[in-house]
Structures are given as C-alpha cells and as structure tokens.
Amino acid sequence: MSTEIMEFAELIKTPRVDGVVLHRPFMPTVEGTLCLTGHHLILSSRQDNTEELWLLHSNIDSIEKRFVGSLGHITVKCKDLRVIQLEITGMEECLNIASSIEALSTLDLVSLMYPFFYRPMFEVIEDGWNSFLPQNAFKDLESMTDEWRLSEVNKDFSLCPSYPPLVAVPKDFDDETLKKVATFRHGGRFPVLSYYHKKNGMVMMRAGQPLTGTNGRRCKEDEKLINATLRPGKRGYIIDTRAINVAQQAKARGGGFELEANYPQWRRIHKAIERYNVLQESLIKLVEACNDQSHSMDRWLSKLEASNWQTNVKEILTTACLAAQCIDREGASVLVHGTEGTDSTLQVTSLAQIILDPGCRTVKGFQSLVEREWLQAGHPFQQRCAQSAFSNSKPRHEAPVFLLFLDCVWQILRQFPCSFEFNESFLVLLFEHAYASQFGTFLGNSAAERARLCLPEKTVSLWSWVNRPQELERLTNPLYEPNSLVIWPSVAPQSLLLWEGVFLRWNRSSKCLDEAYEEMVHIIEYNKELQTKVNSLRRQLAQLETEDPLLHTP
C-alpha cells in the first residue's frame, strides 16, 4: 500500500492551490482551495454551507487548458457528461494541476483504483457480494423445471475465461460434451441458459458465434445441445444480432453462423445491432449535439439524427421485443448470439427479460439481472467504460453498450411508468457507477478477473450501499404496482425519447421536473397517511363499540 501511495505522490505535482474559482452547471460559482489527492479532486471553500466538489479522478474523461494572460482555465469533462471549469491564477500552478489530473485520471492499473482504497462510512446491512450468487438463482430455476443443471465445468475459468464458474446447461449433457462445444464457440462461450419462461417452459440461451469458418465446420455436440433445449415437435429461433453481411464476413475470421441445414429445427433471424466503435462514435456525436449552443432547431435535429443514438436504441429494443415475442407469443425457444456474445447479445437477453419477467422490474430483480446478464455473463465493463463521450484518445475497446441497455430500460419505464419498482434515478446511478465508482462491482472484465482481483474481499459492492433503506427510498418508484404481465414497449420513433435525465442533465435545469416528481410523491404519501389514520380510527371506533355494547354510533 505504501508504495502505491508513493506512486500517487509522484504524480501530484502541486497538491494544493488557493483561490481557485469553480464554475459548474446550475450551481453558484465557488472560490476555494483546490486539493489533489490520489483519487479525488477536491475544492473546499471552507464555508460550512457551500457545496464542495469531490470528484473522482476516474470520473474525468478529458481535460482542456487554456490561458488568458496568467489566468489559467481548466475545463474538466466527466464521464457522467458533466463539464466543470476551474480558474487558476498562475501559469505554473495551472500546468501542474492540469498534468497531475491528466496523469491521475488515466491510471490503467486496476489495483490502484479507488475501490481498493475506499472504506465505507455506512453500515453494511447485507454484503452485496453475496446477494446474487448463481447457486441461489439456480434454486429458483429448480423450482420450475428439472431440465437444467448447474455445471462446474468452468470452475477454474479454463474452458471459457469470460464465463462464471457456474453455468446452467441442459441436464443431459455432461461436462465432457460441454468442453467439445466450447471449442466450437467464440471465446469458448458455449450455449448456456439465460432465461426460463415459466408461463410456457420456453427458454432463452446465449452463446458466442459458432466457429464455422469459411469451410462450414460443424460440431455435432453443439447441434445436439441446442436441439436438446427444444420440446418435441417445437421449433426454435436463433437471433443473430449482426446483419447477415456482417455475419458472412465473420466467417473469414473463423467465425460464422449456424447453417439451417445443420440446425433444421431452428430458424435464424439476423438483426443489425451496432458494435464497439460505431456505438462510441454515436455517443460522442450525441453528446456533442446536446452541448451545441447554436440554438438552431434544424441543426439540433440533424445532429441528433446523425448521431444515430436513437436508431441504436430502436434497433436494440426491436431485437429484444423479437426475442420476447418468439418466446411468449410463438411459444418457441431462442438462442441469441452476435460475435463474442458479450455485448449486443447481453443487451437483447437482458431487455427481453425485462419485457417478459415481472421479477426483473423490481429493485432486487434488476440488480440480479445486471449481475447475471452483465457482470457474470462477462460484459467487459472495464474496457467498455474506460472512456466516455469526451475522450480525446483513440477508442480502443470503449463502447456505451451498457448505457444503451439502460437507455432502453428507461424507454420501457417511460411507457410503463407503474410497472417498475425502481425509478429513473436508479438507472442514472448505474450509469455513473459503471463509469466511475468507489465500489468494486463494475471493476474488471469478467468473473475470472474479479476473482483474481479478490474484489469481494478488497472492495465494497455497490449493492451493499444501494440496498439500505435510505438509498432504496430515493431509488424506489412511488407509482409501482406489481404487474405480472408481459409488457410490450412501442418501438415507433415517436415513442422513443431522448433520455434527458442523462444527456441533458447538465444542460438544462431539472428543477421543475424534480418538483413535479416531489408533488407526485406527496400526493401518494398523503394518501397513505390518510389511509393509516382512517384505519386506526376505524379500529378505535370498533373497539369503543365492543367495549360498550349498549352504545351504538348514531
């Protein structure tokens, strides 16, 4: 630990500057002392009731500096899309601060990340690291069906480095067969169970692409395994999240798709969900459009369109609806994959579950979904969320795959405002923590990496913090009424809105909308309060009457 602290100290050229002026959206300008620590940029005004700035270095996406005379301006652009300005007098101080922030915010070494240093200031009621263990999820499955088993074939992560140690697979397939299948799937991602639809026993599976290559390699075990998930006489759908030409091109690199001749009981459908840099580009353009100050309607609409963000939302939701439709309406099982099976595949499988399974629309259920379908399923969070919309560096593996998923959930939430136990704030919170956090939950790229990093022992889980009454209260939707039905969102362009809560959060004041939310809460709270009062009076009255049978209310 001490060597690490040494390391930070070397990076901090000037730990402290007085008389720094801070400008940020919707808050008064503050003047105070700027301090740099190993993990935070802190501005303290030393006045008790002024807001202070505590910014995680890991939340900083990029910084820009310019000078007007000896007055330096540093623009700090954050991964949560906030932009703040610092005014520092003195060129040397300013340059020192800027280069320190730059160095501290681009530290690559995971073990130096803040979650390893963070000590919770709250009482952990329930350790989030143990809240969503696969074996517990499997118990629920066992109560519905005996067709699946939990395999330990990947317990040392050797078969599939991006899978968790425990996965649900068809009961009749032994681990030896799974090993063969794994060699035929990208990244060793053999088909595993993603979701069991209790209503009709249909299932959704996910995998990596089959490694058919240009000469149409086959794998009998793969075919058997996939077929084994079908009920007698039933057909299934393979949803390939790539456009057919993209899937064709993948063959040249050893990948490919299932030929219908080899999987006669399955119908393959191609959808075109964008990947990696295309999505990152889309995010950058969208945020740029939102920050455009030109005030021209034409420019805004054309930039919004050109960003393709809403197109991506529509495409992902459409594909998720398709998967859900196959399962619920057609009574067919579904296998979803793209190339690696760690991005668009997970968007589709997780959103389909939101649509189909009321359990996923509760606070805990949604956490469990994120845990199962994203964290355990091997979405490489650390790579995807290394940079956000303001990054100047060339994107490597960055992509707002998870943010798009959250956006899609928000769209469904907007259309079914009473069917979710959580509110928009919960989705925004997950976005923030996926990109920068004091908690270890989103560190690493897979279960294997998280195990190697000993996260459960060395860091605090986001869920430990969230699942406390005071936080839950803030994140709970007051309108929630459990809805056991499948909820079909509209994917018409008119129905899909720009997620203001994330993309315009720092551009326009949300005061009036917040007030409306409070008003809504107030209406509901007041109703509950009256209900309690009336009930207690009713009891009191009944008691009075029974105490004295002679008396009757007039």
Added chain:
Amino acid sequence: MEHIRLPKVENVKLLDRISHRRRRVGTLYLTATHTIFVESEAGVRNETWVLHSLVCSVDKLAATPSGCPLLIHCKNFQVLHFIISKEQECHDIHLSLQRLSQPESYDELYCFSYKPNVDEKERRQEWDFLDLKADYSRMGLPSSLWKLSPVNQHYKVSDTYPADLFVPESATPPVIVGSSKFRSRGRFPALSYYCKDNHAAICRSSQPLSGFSARCLEDEQMLEAILRSNPCSDFMYVVDTRPKLNAIANRAAGKGYENEDNYSNIKFQFVGIENIHVMRNSQQKMLEVCELRSPSMSDFLEGLESSGWLKHIKAVLDAGIFIAKAVAEEGVSVLIHCSDGWDRTSQVCSVACVLLDPYYRTLRGFMVLIEKDWVSFGHKFSHRCKHVVGDPKEVSPIIDQLLECVWQLMEQFPCAFEFNERFLITIHNHFYSCQFGNFIGNNQRERIELRVHERTHSLWSYLWANRTDYTNPLYRPNHSQTQGLLRASTSPYSFKFWKGLYNRFDHGMHPRQSVEDYLRAIQEETQQLEEQLSSHTQAIGVTEIAENLMLAIIKQCFGACYVAAE
C-alpha cells in the same frame, strides 16, 4: 340527407393504420352528421364514429383484389383506411362523403343541428359562462389609464374587431379612427393584456399602411397614447412578428412597418414568424412523417427536421418570451402586429399571456384567453379550419401552434397548469368539429349575423362541466410554478414532438400506463378518505361523549345507591 347516395355498406374492412394485416370487418353507415363503422365481430359492439365536419379529405385509391380502398383523413389527425368490396359502393360513399364533409354554407354546420338534451334557458346560460369584461376588470380595467371605447360599436371602424375594446385613456375617437385608416383592415392598436402591477400593456394591431414613406399623425398619436398609459416607462416596443423580408415586401404594396424615426420613443423589432402558407405546408409535411407506416428513426427525425415544424413552434415561443420579459421584467409596453393582426399576433399575445399571468394557466383562464385573443379579436376560425368550402390557401394550423406552444410549456412546467393535455386535445378537436358555436365564422360580427349565441351551444361550459377529466393532478394553486412569470427554455432540445396530438389515434405509440390517471384515482380516493376521516372522528367524538355521559350516570346511580346503603 339528400347528399347521402348510399346510407349503408356491409362487409367493409377497417385496416389498422400501422399493421394492415390487422383489420376489422363491419358495416359502414352514413348519416347526416357522421360516418359510423360498426364492427360485426360477435360479442363486443365496437363502433367508430367520425363527424363529417372533422373530415379533411376523402380519397379513393386504386382498386385491389380484396376491394376498393377509401382513405379518410380527419382534421383531428385520425386516419381511416377502409376497404369496400364493391367499386360502385366505394364510389357512392366517396362522393357522398366528399359532399357531406364540405358544407357550402354555415347553415349546414353541425352546431346548428346539434341538440343535446338541454333546455333553452340552460343553453342561454352556457353562453354567459365566460365574460370577457370580467377578465378585463380582473386586470384592473377600466382604470385611469385605459378605457373601454365605444368607437367600434356596430363594427363601424373595423369589421373584424370586437365591439368592445380597451384603448389608452388619452386616445380620442378621432385619433382612433385616424389610426384605423392607417392600418390594414382598420385594425387599430387596442389593448390585449394589462399588467396592473407595473402598468405595462400588450397591445395589438395590424400592419401600418406606411409603404415607403407614408405617415399618419393619428397613428403616431395613438402609439404615443399607449406609451403614456404606462407612466413608468419612457419607451415602448413595437414588435413585428413577421420575418423582415416579408415586411419589406409589404411596403411595395403600400403596407409595411413602423419607421422608428416617425414614432417617438419606440423600439422596433422583428421576430420572424413565418406566414400561414409556410405553416400549412410545414404541418402537412410533418403529418406525412407521422403517417409513415414503419419509419426508421432517421426517416422520422429527418422528416421532422425538414418539415420545419418545431422550428416554427420555437419561433412563436421565442416571440412570446420576448414580450413576456419586456412586460414583466422591463415594465415596458409592447405593440404587436403582423400583417392583418389575426394570426401571428394572436399567437404571440396568447403565448406571452400564458407566460406572464398564472390565471391563463387555469382551466377557466385558458378558455378566456382563447375567447379574448382569438375569438373576439377575429382569428378567422372558419377560414383557417375550413369549416365551409372555400379558398384552400386560407387554411392554416395557426391555432394548433398555440396549443402546441402551451403543451411544450406544460412539458417544461408540469405543475404550472391547472389543465392537462387532454384539455388541449379536446379543444383542438372542437376548433374543427363545428359541434359548438364558439368558433363558427371569422369574427364577432359574423357570429352575431349567424345568431350563434341564439342557435348553438358553447364549448366552454361543456368543458367546465367535465372539468375533472381535464384537470392536472400535479397542479396546486400555491405551488411555486403557479406563481408569476414562467421562464421557459427554448433551446432546441427542449422541444418535443407532440405525439399525443399528431399521432393521437395511434394508441400503440402512447405510454401504456398513465401517471396522470393513476394520480387522479389516488386523489379521488384521498378525497373519500378525508370524508371518512372526518365522519369517523365525529363518530368517535360522539361515542366518547356518550360513554362519558353513561359513566357519569352510572357514577351518580352508584353514588345514590351508596348513599342509600349508608
């Protein structure tokens, strides 16, 4: 009835707009007032009624093997796609509907045959529900600065203006008449809104007939009088709502705009709202986008952009904000005009009023506002909404844009309005439906000639009677958003597409659960609970009194016994 060539067709298919594979089969009826489609599926009796006066266009498309398609577009944005099996029947329905939906005279309009179960006395009371004079006295008028002028009695000065108008105290009849001769259609500057807190006023007129150099002493005096009616301010704004180029072009025709040099202490300003033709084409383009059957996101956004619709909405709102700020923050009076002063001028006056005065954000206040700035000041409803057959170039969705500006504000300020979206949509429907007499004709004089108040019903009292349907549950009269000036944002991203209106009948596009309905149900329950609470409290009180009384009696008895025993 003579226009109905075929009153009934069986085995007609009504296609779902989005997915044509989904269709309902039933019988189509034509009545004197409605087209009615009755679904013949066993079980539910599902009926679709469409008022003839709401029909905008009827198109017969090329016959297909399954029958002859008939496409009906309505002014409330409903689109009905029928398939009629026999070509001849389709032809007859087409011709009948074309005639029925295009009344040739006012007397054919639905409002003159619409007879709800209301007696004559009540009907007359409906028209007393709103009183514009009461609104002016709410503003504090007449006062020492503004007076009610009889100059336009019998519509002698301007036949498109109302009979009762407020003018500056110092404006004499010769000045008014002189000014009116220098203004298009005689629409001289008159008061629209007065802010009694700071004496700033919003006045409206048509363009001056200034040409390249013409002047009019009385008109200059009229503006001087307006300026003097605001003792706190030494200048006033004159806002021409047209794009500068349009206004300049008007000069060649002997019209134009005020020359700052000729009027003392005015600040002249263009705000650049496009004319009725641009607006008509823009909405048409936008509606084409709304009607695309399964558009991609790009189709939709590109179409929305190229329609220019939201740009126009923003222009109207920007203008309203400029005026509201001038009045509320600078305390400066404003004169607004466009060309004739009945389209853009009405929009901008109303938007400014909504921003300025919380009263206009209430149910009743908004009705008053439409009555004031639109109905009484002669917005040409019958021309703009094509109530009767006429020049298609006169048709334009100017009033739609007012409703949309208000809706955009409601999206920004969810607690500021007493009414809800449904209220706006219902009003929109009735601008076009001709069911009520309020919007028949083009000005007050025409409505008097048509004896609208004697022969028809009023929308406002109908809306008031059903106000629970139109109330925003988040509204509270003492909420901070309900007070004072609304500071709206007009950043482009603050504007949304109003699917609630333009895709009103595409139910699948709307949220499946309504927060508003949910809250309204809760509020109703809360009200019941409040009643129960007070009755229980009372009952407990009574019981306790009775119990105490009983105890006292028992004590007394026991006491007596005790004494007796002793």
